[in-house]
Amino acid sequence: MRIPTCQTMILALSKDTIKVTQEQDVVFLKNRVKEVAVKIKMGLVNQTRLLTAASELVRNMMRYGGGGSCLIEVVSSGRSNGVRLTFTDKGQGIPDIEAAMRDGFSTGKSLGLGLPGTKRLVNEFSIKSKVGEGTTVTIVKWANG
């Protein structure tokens, strides 16, 4: 039998899904993320980075995806703990991910720093998108990474 290989074994310790449809849910989501980050003893700088990243992604989800949901997980890779956030929306999707990941690219009238900036703020970043079906962004921030 072949065991599927993974770059690192990441174990999910706790799960929590929050639906985001209104402006008020954004604040609620950020508070939850902060709570989880404090619980795993993440440092203040990393907390702020994670919070900012979450804020960018949830804004994108509200603006371009018409709302969606966010899965908050505490993950462990053996040595250290971290927070994994998965943002899923069923919006129009991103036609050109490569362009969207470039600094200064925006289809709206924003600074165009959301996605590339978020990638710089977190440890792991992955984005999947299908035009017409929606977008999923997953980020991981380690407590001391």
Added chain:
Amino acid sequence: MLQKKKKNILELWMKNQLADEGLREDLISNDDLRAQSEELIDSLVTNLSSGNFTDLNSDEWSPVIEILGGIAITRARQGFSPRETGAFVFSLKEALLETLQKEIGDDTKALFTESMKINRLMDNLSVITFETFIKGREEVILRQTDEIAEISTPVIRVWDGILALPIIGTLDSARTQVVMESLLQEIVDTGSSIAILDISGVPAVDSLVAQHLIKTVSATRLMGAECIISGIRPEIAQTVVHLGIDLSNIVTKSTLASALQHAFKVMRLEVKKITPRTN
């Protein structure tokens, strides 16, 4: 049948309500409670005699629902707990069932059918009560949200010609609009030449917040005033750099005090400690 027993039911209901531990005499007087109960029973019994037990969406039921909704909303505003509001409706159900039992007596089958009808009806009414109750609470919350947005953006005149604006909480588009409007208006009213935006109360600066800040600064510049951003905490500074936001053409300071100092320098003012004159 229930029509005749209306008085009975009311008495029973009132007895139930008064016996309940959750009775809030501090929030509602017994007379008011009786008046509310009587009004509801009146319209309820009128409807019961019509024989329509199931379809609450029909026109006949709208007066009952209206009365119930009105009671639920006033209770939400007066600060009743959900349990206390629920007890109001549930105790009516008990009173109805008790009366039914006395009337029908030994005929178990008939008692069961009638009880089921009443049960279903009262459950529906309870759901409606709760829906309206929560709606009433939500209205209160919405009003408070509006109020918070209003009061959280004060413009302070710290010196002749220097304005300070502490921003607390997240800056979204709506708040930026309020901040910008009140700041620009105050600049005109006081003839100030320097405005300090203090963001020590902003939990995180993401690209949208930064964009809003940049816009506010440009608008202030157009009015001929200089804008300083203060209260940038170390972790905020690091995130802003990682995000790749360029704030280099804005004067930024870490504390409100240093921003004020900078403002004094620009205005050629000096703060001096008075040394007692020695003769």
